[in-house]
Amino acid sequence: MGTIRVLDPNVANQIAAGEVIERPASVVKELVENALDARASRIDVAVEGGGTDRILVSDDGSGLERDDAVLAFERHATSKIRSASDLQAIRSYGFRGEALPSIASVSSLVLTTSTGAAQGTRVRLRAGRVLSVEPAAHPRGATVSVEGLFHNAPARRKFLRSPATETSHIASIVTRIAAVSPGIAFSLKSGGRDLAAWPAAGDYRERVAQIVGRRESGLLLDVERRAGALRVTGLGSAPALSRSTSADQNLFVNGRPIRDRRILHAIQAAYATLLPRGRYPLVYLFLEIPAEQVDVNVHPAKAEVRFLRPGVVHDLVREALLQTLGLGRPVQDLTPRATGIAEPPPGEWFVRPNPRGAGEPGRATSGAPFLSETVDQHVPSSTAAPPPGRGLFEGVPLAPLAQFRDTYILASAPDGLVILDQHAAHERVLYERFLAESRSGGVVTQRLLFPVTVEVTPAERVAFEESHPSLRALGLSIAPFGENTLIVDEIPALMSGAMIDRLVRELLGEVLDWRQSEGMERLRHRIVASAACHAAVKANHPLDAPRMRAIVDDLLGTALPMTCPHGRPVLLRLTLDRLEKEFHRT
Structure with missing residues (x-):
């Protein structure tokens, strides 16, 4: 007897579910579509x-x-296409006929539906098998209940992350779909709590304002450009508004949310001269492309597409953004740059807070999970500034001479000239001070005279709930203030120069972008580095002589004065030997 067998339909559906249903957010995406x-x-x-x-x-x-209703759970049963030729011009979200049977194969599913003209129908399934089909009262429309997801696929279930993290993924996918469907009302709840409630909007600008808040939507510029039958519209942030990750670069093709590296590169190229490395714009771009010029049948999850003329699409997006930003001229394509945050060296992490500092006035409590982990014993626990003059700067005094273009500090050294980036230098100083305060068992805080409200997205709200104890331990007193609003009434004293609303959203963005596999150390570094960046003195900011002297002296007292926490260089050295060589004195 032969060894080849035709798989049982339920087994085949579970295999398909491995591609179509990656996590709970995949289920929500398919059902909403x-x-x-x-x-x-x-x-x-x-x-x-x-x-x-x-x-x-x-x-x-x-x-x-x-x-x-019954036939919908048969594999490859669909109302969206009829023949192979329909694949050349797909205009619906679904068309493969795989989602419902895949979901049903790894869960307990109940579909209740009605056309409104007659009595409704309820279909119950478990692990892909139909348990019952019965009449049921239901208004026009459908309700799908999915319980015990992956109950029969423990290998898949164990790779899921915490409920809060999975909820944030669900919130992100609902937000993206809502952005491209402004005429439809959406609501999202988690555990009975309202995360989002967006009434139908007149256009995408109004819907995006519902999502990001009126304050940030005011910094979004209109984008529109056409190239033959191709058209791109949407919103792109002014340089004053940026993020630390690319998570808020939202792309849509013919109403379908997608991710495409070529388009992301076009966005990066347009903003290359406007944003520093590691900063990303907030964009919502809607591309309209003839259906026959784009293939959406690339992957079962339908998150990737293939363009007939990818170079034209890339150039259209880049030129549209350049035009919006007032830089509407051809620019050279930039090679993608490294955007990761530099890992700190051993010994640069928090140690267990000193219990004696707990409860002191003006200090944040030390109850956050990631601030209470024990690290290697060789890590120094002293909070005193390290003695100046280590490594490259041992016994080398620096004397500030002047400020160049309100951005760079020129300083003399015994062996030549040193040029410092004032923002990167101050960022390094604040980063290490913040770490030192945390090592001592608490962060010195400052209560705001006027509390600041921060509008957040549903995903950011979930991130706040997940990281609230950790943020509190870092000196940030934040509380819910309405459906999608947070209120801040206390901040770390070292961060008094920061824009509070942007700082909070930046920190929540770091939490959302963090992956558990990176470890808590990585999240800790990202949050502190982001906070230091916001509070540091900015470029194009004039400094007097005492202020320049303070930044230089403080930098010399840090453990790693050569780079900022994000890995950018802090200073350049032009030695006297090099100067004399350039002037042919040697």
Whole structure:
């Protein structure tokens, strides 16, 4: 007897689920896209336990008749296409007929639906097998309940992250879909708490304002450009508004959220001369491309597309942004630059806070999980500034001479000239001071005379709830203040020069971008580095002589004066030997 067998349909569906359903957010994406294809005007999403316990998606779309409700769970059953030629011009979100059977194969699923013309239908399934089909009362539309996701796939379930992290992924996908569907009302709940409630909007600018808040939406510029049959519209941030990650670069092709490296490169090229390395603009770009010039049937998750003319799309996006930013002229494509934050050396992490400092007035408490971990015993616990004159600067005094272009400090040294980037230098100083304060068991804080409110997205709200104890231990007193608003009434004293609202969103962005595999040490570094960057003196800021002297002296007292926490160089040295050689004196 032969060894080759045809797989059982349920086994085949579980294999397909491995590609289509990566995590709870994938389930939400597929169900919401089905609702959009059904021409819903309102979509409500509720999750529990990060989506692993329960996902509930309701809509008021066209609904399904009884026979279609049952047939929908057969693999490759779809109402979106009829023949292979339809694949050349796909205009719907779904078309593969894989999502519903894949979801049902790894969960307990209940579909309740009605077309509004007759009694509704309820279909119950578990692990891909139909348990019952029965009449049910339901208004026009559909409600899908998914429980016990991956209950029969423990290998997949164990790779999921915490419920809060999975909820943030769900919030991100709902936010992206809502951005490209402004005429549809959306709501999102987690564990009974409202994370988002966006009424139908008139256009994408109004919807984006609902998502990011009126304050930041005021810094978004209109983008529009056409190249033949191709068109790009949307919003791009002014240079004054940027992020520490590329997570807020939102791309859509014919109404479909996508990720595309070529388009991301075009965005980077447009902003290359306006933002420092490691900073990313906030963009919402909507590309309209003839269906026959884009292939969406590249991956089961439908998050990737293939363009017929990728170079034209790249140039269209770049030129549109350059035009919006007032730089509408051809520019040379830039090679992608490294954007990661430099890892700090051993010994640059927090040690366990000193219990004696707990509860002192003006100090943050030390109850955060990642501030209470024990590190290697060889790490010095002293909070005193390290003695100046180590390494390259041992016994070498620097005397500030002048400031150049309100950005660089020129200083003399016994062996030549030193040029310091004032922002990078001050950033290094604040970073190490912040670490030192944390080592001592608390952060000196400063209460704000007028509390600051910060509008956040649903994903940022989840990140805040997950990281609130850690942020509090770093000296930030933040509390919920309404549905999508936080209020800040206390900050670290060292951060008094920072823009509070941008600082908070930046820190939440670091939490969202962090991956558990990086470890808590990495998250700790990212948060402190981001806070130091916001509080440091900026470029194009004039400094008097005492202020320049203070920055130079403080820099000489740091452990790593050559680079900022993000890995950028702090100073350049032009030796006397080099000067004499250039002037042919030797």
